[in-house]
Structure formats: structure tokens, C-alpha cells
Amino acid sequence: MHEITQSGFVEVITGSMFSGKTEELLRRLRRARIAGQEIAVFTPALDDRYGTTKIGSHAGREWEATVIDPEGDGPWDLTEQLNGEEVVAVDEANFFDDTLVDVVESLAADDRRVIACGTDQTFRGEPFHPLPELIALAEYVDKLQAICAECGEPATRNQRLVDGEPAHADDPTIVVGADERYEARCRNCHELQGE
Numbered sequence: 001m002h003e004i005t006q007s008g009f010v011e012v013i014t015g016s017m018f019s020g021k022t023e024e025l026l027r028r029l030r031r032a033r034i035a036g037q038e039i040a041v042f043t044p045a046l047d048d049r050y051g052t053t054k055i056g057s058h059a060g061r062e063w064e065a066t067v068i069d070p071e072g073d074g075p076w077d078l079t080e081q082l083n084g085e086e087v088v089a090v091d092e093a094n095f096f097d098d099t100l101v102d103v104v105e106s107l108a109a110d111d112r113r114v115i116a117c118g119t120d121q122t123f124r125g126e127p128f129h130p131l132p133e134l135i136a137l138a139e140y141v142d143k144l145q146a147i148c149a150e151c152g153e154p155a156t157r158n159q160r161l162v163d164g165e166p167a168h169a170d171d172p173t174i175v176v177g178a179d180e181r182y183e184a185r186c187r188n189c190h191e192l193q194g195e
Contacts, residue, residue, distance in 0.1 A: 015144035146184030
């Protein structure tokens with residue numbers, strides 16, 4: 001990737017669960033650290049799978065992060081947490097509201113490299129906002145694929161499981177979990193109860 005050097009820019013890393021999104025984010029952060037760049041990493045309070053102040057990959061790699069609560073009282077603004085960092089990363093961007101789009105635009109306009117990472121589809125296979133909006137404004141987008149747990153084909157869908165069975169289409173959109181609740185599935189193997 002040829003990075004833009006004359007202004008800020010936005011990168012989006014997206015794909016289904018188990019596709020390596022956070023692992024790719026961590027790789028980019030390690031490279032930025034090697035380059036001597038100052039880095040700020042943010043994660044939503046909702047996702048505490050790897051501790052309350054860390055982002056982590058299913059492979060066990062971690063990075064310290066500042067927790068933002070987009071569901072809390074009053075407006076949230078991660079820019080208040082910055083101290084001049086050149087690189088700003090947001091993991092699990094799908095758990096933030098549409099305010100994140102304006103924040104990301106503002107950071108890029110302030111000559112920062114912004115990396116947003118998150119799944120672009122709900123377990124229903126529908127767009128998971130605000131990722132589609134972030135994809136539209138980004139200079140760089142990487143959509144990663146996993147391997148379908150059913151047939152071994154490339155997987156782009158998040159299969160939520162309830163007691164080992166596909167979730168119902170009316171179930172809540174956000175349920176935090178890992179391999180105990182989700183599988184990566186291809187289009188043909190993805191299922192919903194009640195459709």
C-alpha cells in the first residue's frame with residue numbers, strides 16, 4: 001500500500017468474524033510503532049472479551065486501548081483523548097454509532113492516519129452501520145475473508161448460533177461473543193431461523 005503523505009487518510013479493515021481483521025490492525029500498529037509514530041487505540045466499552053482496556057485477536061495478540069462508551073450518557077468524542085498522535089485506530093467500529101463517521105472525517109482532515117476495523121455485516125447479512133459509511137469515505141479498504149465452518153469455501157458472513165442452532169432473524173443485532181456464539185459462513189451455508 002502506498003501511504004498518502006501530504007494529508008491525513010482513512011483505512012478500513014473489514015470482513016466477517018474470524019477473518020483476521022484485528023490481527024491485521026495489530027500488524028499495522030506494530031509497523032507504525034517501528035516507524036516511530038505516536039499511536040492512539042480505541043475500543044468500545046461493549047467489547048470486553050480481551051479485558052476492559054485492550055484490543056485482542058483470536059490468535060492471542062493484544063494492544064492497550066482507551067475505552068470509549070458510545071452507549072453512555074451524553075455525547076462521546078474520542079478526540080478529547082488525543083495528545084497529538086499521528087495514528088488513530090478504532091477497533092470494533094461496528095459497535096459505535098454514526099457519530100464515528102464525523103469523528104473519523106475530522107481526524108483525517110487534521111492530517112492523521114485513521115484505521116477503523118470492524119465487521120461490515122450483521123448476523124443477518126445486512127449492512128452493519130457505520131461500517132458502510134466508513135468504507136465509502138476511506139482511501140483504503142481491505143475486506144478480509146474467513147473460511148466457512150460448514151464447507152470450507154471463502155466466508156463473508158457471520159453465523160450466530162444459539163445452543164448450536166442458527167439464531168432467529170428477530171434476535172438482537174448486537175451480542176458480543178467469539179467462537180462460542182459465532183461461526184464464519186459462506187453465502188450458501190449462512191442460515192437464519194424464521195426466514
